[in-house]
Amino acid sequence: MQESLIPATRGNSRFYFLVAFSLINTLVITLLLCAAGFLIGLPVGKWPFPMACVLAFTLHYAATRFFASGKSMRLFFRSSGLVIILLFASVFFSGCLYDVSFDGQWYHQETVSVLKQGYNPIYQQLSLPQDEDMGDVSVGWCTGVDRPIPNQPRDGAHSIRMKVITLNNFSKGMEVIEAAIYQMTGRIETAKAANGILIAASFFLCLSLLYKTDRIGTYKKWVLAALFAFNPIALTQLNSFCIDGDLACTLVCLLAINLLLLDEVNRYHLLLLGSVIILAVNIKFTNVVYTLLFCGTFLSVQFVCKKREAFKQVLRVGIISGAIGLCFCGFNPYITNWMGKRNLFYGLDEARYGVRLITPPLFLKMNRFETLFFSLSAHQGWNSATKSSIWEIPKIPFTLNKEDIVDAKDCQQELSAFGPFFSGVLLLAIPFYIVLLVRFRKNSTFQLVSVVSLMLLLSVLLMPDPWWGRYVPQLWLIPLVIAIMGELHPLRGGRSYSGLLYLAASLNIAWAATGWVSNLSTSARIDYQMRQLRAVHQPVNIEYCPRNTFKSNQVRFEEWGIPIREKTIVGPYVYNVVESNTRFETPAPLPDLPRPLLLRWAIKITGNDVPPNR
Numbered sequence: 001m002q003e004s005l006i007p008a009t010r011g012n013s014r015f016y017f018l019v020a021f022s023l024i025n026t027l028v029i030t031l032l033l034c035a036a037g038f039l040i041g042l043p044v045g046k047w048p049f050p051m052a053c054v055l056a057f058t059l060h061y062a063a064t065r066f067f068a069s070g071k072s073m074r075l076f077f078r079s080s081g082l083v084i085i086l087l088f089a090s091v092f093f094s095g096c097l098y099d100v101s102f103d104g105q106w107y108h109q110e111t112v113s114v115l116k117q118g119y120n121p122i123y124q125q126l127s128l129p130q131d132e133d134m135g136d137v138s139v140g141w142c143t144g145v146d147r148p149i150p151n152q153p154r155d156g157a158h159s160i161r162m163k164v165i166t167l168n169n170f171s172k173g174m175e176v177i178e179a180a181i182y183q184m185t186g187r188i189e190t191a192k193a194a195n196g197i198l199i200a201a202s203f204f205l206c207l208s209l210l211y212k213t214d215r216i217g218t219y220k221k222w223v224l225a226a227l228f229a230f231n232p233i234a235l236t237q238l239n240s241f242c243i244d245g246d247l248a249c250t251l252v253c254l255l256a257i258n259l260l261l262l263d264e265v266n267r268y269h270l271l272l273l274g275s276v277i278i279l280a281v282n283i284k285f286t287n288v289v290y291t292l293l294f295c296g297t298f299l300s301v302q303f304v305c306k307k308r309e310a311f312k313q314v315l316r317v318g319i320i321s322g323a324i325g326l327c328f329c330g331f332n333p334y335i336t337n338w339m340g341k342r343n344l345f346y347g348l349d350e351a352r353y354g355v356r357l358i359t360p361p362l363f364l365k366m367n368r369f370e371t372l373f374f375s376l377s378a379h380q381g382w383n384s385a386t387k388s389s390i391w392e393i394p395k396i397p398f399t400l401n402k403e404d405i406v407d408a409k410d411c412q413q414e415l416s417a418f419g420p421f422f423s424g425v426l427l428l429a430i431p432f433y434i435v436l437l438v439r440f441r442k443n444s445t446f447q448l449v450s451v452v453s454l455m456l457l458l459s460v461l462l463m464p465d466p467w468w469g470r471y472v473p474q475l476w477l478i479p480l481v482i483a484i485m486g487e488l489h490p491l492r493g494g495r496s497y498s499g500l501l502y503l504a505a506s507l508n509i510a511w512a513a514t515g516w517v518s519n520l521s522t523s524a525r526i527d528y529q530m531r532q533l534r535a536v537h538q539p540v541n542i543e544y545c546p547r548n549t550f551k552s553n554q555v556r557f558e559e560w561g562i563p564i565r566e567k568t569i570v571g572p573y574v575y576n577v578v579e580s581n582t583r584f585e586t587p588a589p590l591p592d593l594p595r596p597l598l599l600r601w602a603i604k605i606t607g608n609d610v611p612p613n614r
Contacts, residue, residue: 098522172332
């Protein structure tokens with residue numbers, strides 16, 4: 001019985017690996033094709049994403065032949081069929097919902113828009129807009145009528161500079177891929193499909209890793225894979241153009257593929273490692289540091305374990321893929337930043353300044369350890385950061401309030417970013433680790449998992465502002481890794497205790513998923529507002545916030561066929577775009593149209609109607 005179980009689980013491991021392999025390569029090949037186009041002067045076109053799918057499936061077929069020569073066609077059709085379903089589902093569902101996040105509408109979506117319009121970041125530089133206010137605009141209508149934005153920095157000039165720097169000088173690998181999807185579909189919201197593709201890839205790659213062992217039950221393998229992939233940061237940003245969730249997924253993929261390479265080194269494991277590295281270093285500057293730390297740690301493990309040949313192969317792939325990622329796909333920003341500014345990471349100082357502007361006053365005098373502690377022990381939202389004393393910030397673990405529930409929809413995720421119960425998860429995990437350490441400190445598997453935990457913790461503490469949860473999404477993985485230790489090492493009550501950790505972590509995932517209900521409600525309101533505007537049958541005057549300009553909203557009007565004119569608005573019929581910093585003026589009041597069932601349901605549940613006339 002035992003002999004038949006292991007080959008079966010290994011077969012499942014290969015199946016799930018092939019699914020993740022194809023999904024990741026689809027994104028990476030899209031990025032490679034677009035990068036090649038940029039270098040020869042071509043903008044993002046309609047062809048890169050479909051061609052990437054074809055090339056990814058070609059690699060998928062070759063990998064299937066390698067892993068299962070006797071039954072390769074059956075395995076190929078099963079795994080590739082699942083990949084096709086996941087790709088189509090990601091595109092479809094992304095197109096049904098709108099990005100209503102602040103950063104997503106402010107610069108991520110605009111980056112996708114300008115790339116689709118022909119912007120070539122290697123040969124072009126977007127100029128500082130002259131029509132945007134450079135002074136103190138912290139108070140005004142641009143904070144929105146739906147939900148005024150708290151803690152607005154007083155430095156309007158910094159806000160304008162930051163957006164231009166972001167468009168010109170920051171990594172934009174995900175935005176390039178999203179622009180390619182946008183070109184193909186003609187709808188900007190479908191570009192968010194890249195988020196779902198990455199989450200699915202990280203889920204199946206984790207499954208592939210877990211199916212390498214028979215020491216964890218089948219049910220728990222699926223639960224663990226879901227917990228690793230469905231990071232609350234990734235879930236809250238799934239329907240947005242924000243990229244911290246994508247960063248979280250690439251780190252999970254880096255962790256999983258490096259662990260697979262410790263078990264078996266073959267050309268397709270190495271190829272996937274290279275693909276993940278190329279993608280990772282082009283998401284955010286900080287991911288370059290995380291990638292170096294992750295790969296360096298596992299290279300050290302290979303060396304210490306005297307796997308010299310594996311060490312050489314992994315090192316070679318790491319160097320080559322790192323060079324391709326930084327110098328080819330990342331020609332902008334890394335090479336262009338060095339050529340123009342003599343600084344590979346130009347813009348980080350501005351970004352750091354921006355974070356300091358909105359850092360809670362109580363946190364300014366704390367070190368990173370202290371801010372991390374108080375952030376994890378707080379309730380959601382900015383209210384926790386406005387206390388008169390730092391000792392008013394911590395809450396009782398496993399408790400929540402109204403602010404915690406409401407903030408599930410916030411893609412920014414500052415304090416207590418991993419959910420209202422995450423502090424409790426950590427409190428359960430730490431003593432569990434200490435007990436395991438005492439019992440199994442000399443066990444080689446335990447030592448490896450401990451190294452992984454320490455690596456994750458170090459990557460968090462390397463960040464100067466770890467209190468802002470979305471900047472350190474890998475923190476979510478630490479208690480999960482500790483839970484796996486309990487599965488792999490026989491300890492009386494250990495597996496039950498791990499199950500308690502799974503349950504507590506799942507509550508945070510369920511919390512993050514409630515944000516989708518809010519997004520569904522908001523999307524229904526946006527659709528209704530757009531139908532109202534289209535029913536006016538006249539050009540609409542729009543005005544952007546003079547600092548945090550959501551010019552990407554223009555695409556929404558274009559896709560709905562609503563002609564617009566940019567001008568200063570004086571009234572009398574002035575409205576705010578739903579969940580946006582943009583307002584518009586109509587020649588007559590917006591008509592009261594029949595409200596679809598979804599909108600009526602959303603109004604009943606949330607109590608929020610369409611924005612009123614200003």
